[in-house]
Amino acid sequence: DIQMTQSPSSLSASVGDRVTITCRASQSISSNLNWFQQKTGKAPKLLIYSASSLQSGVPSRFSGSGFGTDFTLTISSLQPEDFACYYCQQSYSTPTFGGGTKVEI
Amino acid sequence: QVQLVQSGAEVKKPGASVKVSCKASGYSFTNYGISWVRQAPGQGPEWMGWISAYNGNTDYAQKVQGRVTVTSDTSTSTAYMELRSLRFDDTAVYYCARDSGGAMVKVDMWGQGTMVTVSS
Numbered sequence: 001d002i003q004m005t006q007s008p009s010s011l012s013a014s015v016g017d018r019v020t021i022t023c024r025a026s027q028s029i030s031s032n033l034n035w036f037q038q039k040t041g042k043a044p045k046l047l048i049y050s051a052s053s054l055q056s057g058v059p060s061r062f063s064g065s066g067f068g069t070d071f072t073l074t075i076s077s078l079q080p081e082d083f084a085c086y087y088c089q090q091s092y093s094t095p096t097f098g099g100g101t102k103v104e105i
Numbered sequence: 106q107v108q109l110v111q112s113g114a115e116v117k118k119p120g121a122s123v124k125v126s127c128k129a130s131g132y133s134f135t136n137y138g139i140s141w142v143r144q145a146p147g148q149g150p151e152w153m154g155w156i157s158a159y160n161g162n163t164d165y166a167q168k169v170q171g172r173v174t175v176t177s178d179t180s181t182s183t184a185y186m187e188l189r190s191l192r193f194d195d196t197a198v199y200y201c202a203r204d205s206g207g208a209m210v211k212v213d214m215w216g217q218g219t220m221v222t223v224s225s
Contacts, residue, residue, distance in 0.1 A: 001167075032210070034209070034211070034212070036150075038150075043200055043202075043215035043216065043217065043218055044142075044150060044200075044212075044215060045215075046211070046212060046213050049210075049211045049213075050211075055213060087149060087150060089150075089152075089209060091206075091207065091208065091209045091210045091211075094152070094166060094167070094208075095140075095152040095166075095208050095209035096152070097149050097150045097151070097152070098149070099149055100149045
């Protein structure tokens with residue numbers, strides 16, 4: 001299976017900060033990469049699909065980039081409701097998730 | 106509105122089986138697939154399997170293959186996930202999710218989750 005490595009595993013930030021999370025695949029996955037946000041006790045929520053496409057209804061402060069093995073999720077100006085855990089997930093082959101990044105105050 | 110509603114929490118003994126249902130509404134069931142994803146306490150999500158509601162094709166994670174079966178009933182727009190020979194480490198929240206294309210290509214709607222506890 002393709003391994004997905006996220007960094008950092010956690011970060012502390014303030015409202016208004018620019019936040020970047022990275023995800024590295026163990027082999028090339030083209031642009032078959034999704035990003036999810038998950039809050040405690042809730043199902044994951046799709047933010048970005050196909051590496052850079054913003055899911056309908058998701059605020060434009062979220063953006064994704066990358067191709068091949070290296071990907072990033074950027075939150076341009078962190079809002080109070082963005083404190084959550086973020087996961088990358090590849091769909092190039094048998095789906096696998098990254099280990100998650102917890103965004104805390 | 107588009108929603109997936111799952112069956113309620115289950116408590117099972119080791120070696121038993123569990124079957125979780127996922128009823129879809131608000132969209133054309135056969136235009137999408139359904140993926141099943143589980144999340145153990147304090148852990149990240151883990152994909153388990155997928156079914157095309159259009160033709161019944163399935164795909165499973167190697168880790169659970171042989172113990173899991175995913176089915177769907179187009180007459181009731183309901184998908185099912187059965188996991189057999191339960192072990193303690195199968196304790197998790199199990200989610201169904203609406204899937205465009207193949208497994209986890211674009212999952213844009215999730216069920217509320219079903220807690221399955223394996224305990225003696």
